[in-house]
Amino acid sequence: MKPVSMLLASAAMLLAAPSALPAQNVAQVDTVDPNLPTQLPRTAIPHHYAVTVTPHAQQLTFDGTVAIDLQVIKPTPTLVLNAADLSFSSATLVPAAGGAPLAGRVTADKAAQTVTIAFPGTLAPGAYRLELAYAGKINTQANGLFALDYKTKEGADARSLFTQFEAADARRFVPSWDEPDYKATWDLTARVAENQMAVSNLPVASSRPIGGGLKEVRFQTTPTMSSYLLFFATGDFERVTKQSAGREVGIVVSRGNGSKAMTALNDEAQILPYYNEYFGTPYPLPKLDNVAGPGQSLFFSAMENWGAIFTFEHRLLDDPAFTSAAGRHAIFGTEAHEMAHQWFGDLVTMGWWDDLWLNEGFASWMANKTTQHFHPDWGAEVDQVAARENAMGLDSFVTTHPIIQHVRTVEQANQAFDSITYRKGQSVISMLEGFAGADTWRRGLQAYMRKHAYQNTTTADLWAAIEGAGATGLTTVANDFTTQPGVPLITAGPARCVGGRTSVMLTQGQFSNDRRTGGSHSWHVPVRASAGGAVTQVITQGRATPLTVDGCGPLLINAGQTGYYRTLYTPAEIEALRVAFPTLGPVDQYGAMQDSLALSRAGYQPMGRALGLIDTIAPTGNGKVVERALLDWSSLYSDLDGDKASQAAIAARIGAYGVRLQAIGLTPREGEPPLDALLRPTLISELGRIGNRAVVAEANRLFAAWVRDWNAIPGSLKSAWLEVVARNATPETWNALHEAARATPGQTERSSLYELLSSSRDEALARQALQLAISGEPGKTISASMITTVAEAHPELAFDFVLAHLAEVNPLVDLSGRSRFVAGLVSDSGNEALIPRLEAYGKATFTPENRKPIQSAVTRIRWRAANLGRIRSETAAWLKAHPARSAPPRRGERG
Numbered sequence: 001m002k003p004v005s006m007l008l009a010s011a012a013m014l015l016a017a018p019s020a021l022p023a024q025n026v027a028q029v030d031t032v033d034p035n036l037p038t039q040l041p042r043t044a045i046p047h048h049y050a051v052t053v054t055p056h057a058q059q060l061t062f063d064g065t066v067a068i069d070l071q072v073i074k075p076t077p078t079l080v081l082n083a084a085d086l087s088f089s090s091a092t093l094v095p096a097a098g099g100a101p102l103a104g105r106v107t108a109d110k111a112a113q114t115v116t117i118a119f120p121g122t123l124a125p126g127a128y129r130l131e132l133a134y135a136g137k138i139n140t141q142a143n144g145l146f147a148l149d150y151k152t153k154e155g156a157d158a159r160s161l162f163t164q165f166e167a168a169d170a171r172r173f174v175p176s177w178d179e180p181d182y183k184a185t186w187d188l189t190a191r192v193a194e195n196q197m198a199v200s201n202l203p204v205a206s207s208r209p210i211g212g213g214l215k216e217v218r219f220q221t222t223p224t225m226s227s228y229l230l231f232f233a234t235g236d237f238e239r240v241t242k243q244s245a246g247r248e249v250g251i252v253v254s255r256g257n258g259s260k261a262m263t264a265l266n267d268e269a270q271i272l273p274y275y276n277e278y279f280g281t282p283y284p285l286p287k288l289d290n291v292a293g294p295g296q297s298l299f300f301s302a303m304e305n306w307g308a309i310f311t312f313e314h315r316l317l318d319d320p321a322f323t324s325a326a327g328r329h330a331i332f333g334t335e336a337h338e339m340a341h342q343w344f345g346d347l348v349t350m351g352w353w354d355d356l357w358l359n360e361g362f363a364s365w366m367a368n369k370t371t372q373h374f375h376p377d378w379g380a381e382v383d384q385v386a387a388r389e390n391a392m393g394l395d396s397f398v399t400t401h402p403i404i405q406h407v408r409t410v411e412q413a414n415q416a417f418d419s420i421t422y423r424k425g426q427s428v429i430s431m432l433e434g435f436a437g438a439d440t441w442r443r444g445l446q447a448y449m450r451k452h453a454y455q456n457t458t459t460a461d462l463w464a465a466i467e468g469a470g471a472t473g474l475t476t477v478a479n480d481f482t483t484q485p486g487v488p489l490i491t492a493g494p495a496r497c498v499g500g501r502t503s504v505m506l507t508q509g510q511f512s513n514d515r516r517t518g519g520s521h522s523w524h525v526p527v528r529a530s531a532g533g534a535v536t537q538v539i540t541q542g543r544a545t546p547l548t549v550d551g552c553g554p555l556l557i558n559a560g561q562t563g564y565y566r567t568l569y570t571p572a573e574i575e576a577l578r579v580a581f582p583t584l585g586p587v588d589q590y591g592a593m594q595d596s597l598a599l600s601r602a603g604y605q606p607m608g609r610a611l612g613l614i615d616t617i618a619p620t621g622n623g624k625v626v627e628r629a630l631l632d633w634s635s636l637y638s639d640l641d642g643d644k645a646s647q648a649a650i651a652a653r654i655g656a657y658g659v660r661l662q663a664i665g666l667t668p669r670e671g672e673p674p675l676d677a678l679l680r681p682t683l684i685s686e687l688g689r690i691g692n693r694a695v696v697a698e699a700n701r702l703f704a705a706w707v708r709d710w711n712a713i714p715g716s717l718k719s720a721w722l723e724v725v726a727r728n729a730t731p732e733t734w735n736a737l738h739e740a741a742r743a744t745p746g747q748t749e750r751s752s753l754y755e756l757l758s759s760s761r762d763e764a765l766a767r768q769a770l771q772l773a774i775s776g777e778p779g780k781t782i783s784a785s786m787i788t789t790v791a792e793a794h795p796e797l798a799f800d801f802v803l804a805h806l807a808e809v810n811p812l813v814d815l816s817g818r819s820r821f822v823a824g825l826v827s828d829s830g831n832e833a834l835i836p837r838l839e840a841y842g843k844a845t846f847t848p849e850n851r852k853p854i855q856s857a858v859t860r861i862r863w864r865a866a867n868l869g870r871i872r873s874e875t876a877a878w879l880k881a882h883p884a885r886s887a888p889p890r891r892g893e894r895g
């Protein structure tokens, strides 16, 4: 794109005299790794920023100045740094050694999100201070400095301001070297309303009234850190605090929400000392806040700004009138994830977005580990397997990518925040911790933290540290799984029992939904297996690897489910596993069941093999496993749309779980097992979906009571019960929900009511919800998720609507999530007629290198179109041959 000239600065144009520079400045070297990618010319390195901002919240604009202490490292006539949507009024360069300031001419390149500041001649290497005065925009989605509007408890309109800078939006707030490797220290000063609170990474250093109802708040200087971690917020806040491990932990919320912050505050205080000990490096800042934002985003729910985490209210506030058991667990999980980043990401940062997984995979894994540690009865060990399945869902298509990927554009950096980065990263770390042993792994991590604190790393630095702690051979396994895309497939041959031990040949290939023929990657896979005795581990080498394990019971490959691969058994072995299934632990049941279902759906084996396993899950089983079985049946129910007999057979299976709901009761019970509390809403939802008479009647009864009194439904079950009604809404019930949505002040509850309005199966009501989404009534951040919710039952309707209303819809989706939003509406549809339209949208909207989400959706649509017929006919045949749970198949009979 052609650069746009923005400003001609006045004043004298002089060059710095190199001879005047102090020796230490001349000697100062480039600390930024020259081997890393960059989008900026490597001619100068910033060391310190002093930023002052004055937001004008009502006008949605702000003024700013910044003084950047930098080092010019090679002779250059220009300085190039990042800036987006900023306009400049002056640019001055002051040589540190003295001499006249140089006025710069600022030219913006909108596409590159840079400004070039030209000086009349060549700048000599040395120290300078660059002073810029500028103005910017306050956005209404979570990019850069943004506003969230909400209603106070009293029903008044209010607005708070927050920042969101990852991946590359600090440049919308302050002109900067906005790449993670350019670490620097930051001084932030903000001029805000005298009666409001201002929050940043560090505590307030000073605050003084400056007239006009304003005060100037100066924050303490940050340690050296990446630009994407800077944070600022201001609003009518209150802050609750606690001391933990010698630090102040706090939750910052809109005034009036303090009591809803206590769950998160206690979680935070509990986790901090655990992390200090685990990482071996104490949390380095004096305080750690978590700041609640009244709104939401399709792109993220929380952000790990150093010392000032940001979290949308629905993942931070515990509201007895609304928060479900799963919601309370999510508060802990989110807190644990963002706090892990305070070390992994903030203290030690990936050098470039190629290694984003180092941040996200690690924080996800650590959050799960922490949940297992503090809440062993929450089923987090099963969630770990669920994360693997989630990742493999994406990793089994040809459009996948390796964990470590090449990121070249801002848009690609945004797209990198996907299931491969988070969930595959988490799963591979889990496998590698198993390979290294938990103690060795942790010693390696502690060494990594010590060695690289306040610096940047690549993935290789992590492997070097763990191998250095004693995990010999780890790098080979780790490289295979982080640099190659896709899912290994281990095919187990016939098992032979000799002398009380089971021998089997393992053959390695690649599991893929859409690339069954052709070449395969090759991995060193740590395979753990059992056959009734102790678990044995082998590392696969080449195509075939023999395995011998103690015992002659049913063979279980991937025992404990920490391996990132799929396992295909012979018909005899999977039948033996099916018979033994009730004796397996929840983790293995969950993992083997999902593994088998993916293999069946992809056509590696008949559907019946997987259905036979799912069918063994008794209503009394582990809550997480029962939930999974229900959801699997439920999705097959949708797949078999139009086949009444098969749907009835599936409904009978779902209905059989009704006894579990009877046993645990329709309302929460004091002191009940956490997994019962988690399972109850799923039982209500899935039994409601198939029209279970008792559940539907109770839903209608509660709805009628709720219309008169919003406390008539227990808070933790409110959305579950209302969802049953909303899905089957009539115009009358829809209108009643709409009225409640309009009148509800609490942002989270209000959003969920608007989403419920979007979940109707009735097409006319779904259309009404789409119109409502762009009407302005729900507020700026709810609409995108309303449209996504409509797409669950009516993908094509939502897709057509968005394409016809792009100008209205685009401002309602955050920039970082826009490339995935439209593709996501139809990626689970099997209608190939949508493909040309989706491609045309992609072509018109994104440059070729940024079209990955579109290609990925196209691949999924094609796959579903090609496979749904087979999945339907095999499932229907199996259901016919296996009519009821009460008459289990005879031993030896195969599905």
Ligand SMILES: [Zn+2]
Pocket: 304, 337, 338, 341, 359, 360, 363
């Ligand atoms: Zn994260």
